[in-house]
Amino acid sequence: MSQPSVLHDTFNERQLLIYLPDGYADSDQRYPVVYLQDSGDLIEPNDSDTLLKVRELTAKGELPGMIFVGVASFDRNDEYTPFVSPNVFEPGKMFGGNASVYARFLANELKPYIDSKLRTLPDREHTGIMGFSFGGLISVYTAFAYPDFFGRIGSFSGSFWFPGIIEWLEQLPHPPDRPAPLHEPGTCRRCRPHERTTVDGAQQQKGV
Numbered sequence: 001m002s003q004p005s006v007l008h009d010t011f012n013e014r015q016l017l018i019y020l021p022d023g024y025a026d027s028d029q030r031y032p033v034v035y036l037q038d039s040g041d042l043i044e045p046n047d048s049d050t051l052l053k054v055r056e057l058t059a060k061g062e063l064p065g066m067i068f069v070g071v072a073s074f075d076r077n078d079e080y081t082p083f084v085s086p087n088v089f090e091p092g093k094m095f096g097g098n099a100s101v102y103a104r105f106l107a108n109e110l111k112p113y114i115d116s117k118l119r120t121l122p123d124r125e126h127t128g129i130m131g132f133s134f135g136g137l138i139s140v141y142t143a144f145a146y147p148d149f150f151g152r153i154g155s156f157s158g159s160f161w162f163p164g165i166i167e168w169l170e171q172l173p174h175p176p177d178r179p180a181p182l183h184e185p186g187t188c189r190r191c192r193p194h195e196r197t198t199v200d201g202a203q204q205q206k207g208v
Helices: 038-043 050-059 099-117 134-145 165-170 193-206
Strands: 005-011 014-020 033-036 067-071 127-132 152-156 182-184
Touching: 005 099, 014 038, 033 038, 033 099, 038 050, 038 067, 038 127, 038 134, 067 099, 099 134, 127 134, 134 152, 134 165
Parallel strands: 033 067, 033 127, 127 152, 152 182
Antiparallel strands: 005 014, 014 067
């Protein structure tokens, strides 16, 4: 299979890594979009065969063609955390708790930019958001904070041990069309090395 079509872009000083579906340049078709945290590490071709599998399933007609937008983080401990809290990985430091600012950027700035730049299907049913560890946490947070924008969520080993997140989710209204997150518990193979033990231990303690 040929190399994937990749665009490198910058928006508001933030680096974007955009994977276009096969055949994008040869048609006028519009496509679903999935926004990926951590620059799209989950589908980085040098680290996994995930993107290859997606392309193979698309070629077979088992998946629709999709645009993936990898979004770089300025500081994931700051942007991906919903509330200010002591940093369990670096004693003496704090998690920044600026998830609301980052989520607003994704919904109100980045998404309109991508929808204007590329041939997307902009409705919520065709817009997803996905990440692992803290990236999974911020993906769920963003989709639940902006349910009219994001209708699909992928959270892989999401950091639901984070203080206050379960209580925040429980107090939200739950209309029938609110997206349900896909959460993959267990060992976080994609976590940063210093996160893995803490994340897995917290999951076991909380039964996540």
